[in-house]
Amino acid sequence: xxxxxxxxxxxxxxxxxxxxxxxxxxxxxxxxxxxxxxxxxxxxxxxxxxxxxxxxxxxxxxxxxxxxxxxxxxxxxxxxxxxxxxxxxxxxxxxxxxxxxxxxxxxxxxxxxxxxxxxxxxxxxxxxxxxxxxxxxxxxxxxxxxxxxxxxxxxxxxxxxxxxxxxxxxxxxxxxxxxxxxxxxxxxxxxxxxxxxxxxxxxxxxxxxxxxxxxxxxxxxxxxxxxxxxxxxxxxxxxxxxxxx
Ligand SMILES: NC(=O)c1ccc[n+]([C@@H]2O[C@H](COP(=O)([O-])OP(=O)(O)OC[C@H]3O[C@@H](n4cnc5c(N)ncnc54)[C@H](OP(=O)(O)O)[C@@H]3O)[C@@H](O)[C@H]2O)c1
Numbered sequence: 123x124x125x126x127x128x129x130x131x132x133x134x135x136x137x138x139x140x141x142x143x144x145x146x147x148x149x150x151x152x153x154x155x156x157x158x159x160x161x162x163x164x165x166x167x168x169x170x171x172x173x174x175x176x177x178x179x180x181x182x183x184x185x186x187x188x189x190x191x192x193x194x195x196x197x198x199x200x201x202x203x204x205x206x207x208x209x210x211x212x213x214x215x216x217x218x219x220x221x222x223x224x225x226x227x228x229x230x231x232x233x234x235x236x237x238x239x240x241x242x243x244x245x246x247x248x249x250x251x252x253x254x255x256x257x258x259x260x261x262x263x264x265x266x267x268x269x270x271x272x273x274x275x276x277x278x279x280x281x282x283x284x285x286x287x288x289x290x291x292x293x294x295x296x297x298x299x300x301x302x303x304x305x306x307x308x309x310x311x312x313x314x315x316x317x318x319x320x321x322x323x324x325x326x327x328x329x330x331x332x333x334x335x336x337x338x339x340x341x342x343x344x345x346x347x348x349x350x351x352x353x354x355x356x357x358x359x360x361x362x363x364x365x366x367x
Pocket of ligand 1: 133134135136137138139140159160161181182183184205206207208209229233256257258259300301302303304305306307308309
């Protein structure tokens with residue numbers, strides 16, 4: 123499916139990857155981009171890009187009333203990009219690990235699930251389309267220093283797999299997006315190479331437009347994915363080495 127002429131809703135649109143999504147969707151000729159964020163005032167820079175085509179939407183994906191309202195008002199959506207997410211940067215056994223895990227599951231899994239459930243009938247009514255979820259490479263292997271986040275993303279990965287089968291007869295293609303580390307607010311202070319959000323989003327939308335079901339949009343995600351296919355146990359061991367002695 124091409125982006126040109128489609129109406130697209132992006133959650134977490136004020137964030138690093140979300141903002142890059144909005145810009146690139148406009149570039150590719152989307153008819154309308156619903157830029158959704160918890161704080162509508164944080165979307166001014168995106169609205170300014172194209173006041174006609176960018177519609178700012180207030181949306182907390184953990185709030186069932188918000189979601190129902192947005193699914194009602196954005197009833198012409200063809201492509202839903204579930205991009206909102208949180209990373210509490212927490213070890214599984216840290217003092218606040220249980221609380222962080224619940225927070226992350228609430229947004230990354232339950233919030234994403236609620237958005238898919240609300241928008242599936244909308245997209246079907248509009249003739250079919252796409253649900254694309256910004257999951258994470260860390261859905262496929264746990265990085266212990268942010269262990270609770272990885273668990274929530276693993277749940278999101280399983281959601282993507284399950285939905286793919288459920289949505290196909292409804293005319294909806296479900297795409298999983300698995301980035302490595304990207305330079306956004308989420309990775310502030312983190313070590314290691316970081317991909318540029320604009321480049322990541324270009325690769326994601328190239329994949330979406332060419333029919334991919336799983337997208338590894340940057341060199342780190344591509345490299346680690348290849349290693350996971352050959353020796354997942356070794357990747358797990360390498361990631362475990364990040365735990366300070
Ligand atoms: N950066 C990376 O290395 C990386 C790698 C793989 C996957 N990802 C995934 O990519 C997605 C985007 O992250 P990012 O890197 O762009 O980080 P970011 O700049 O921190 O953006 C995260 C976005 O999610 C929004 N959000 C958080 N909780 C929300 C809620 N309850 N309802 C609605 N929106 C909510 C944030 O809104 P507020 O401004 O209101 O907090 C923000 O717009 C996330 O799903 C993340 O897990 C990121």
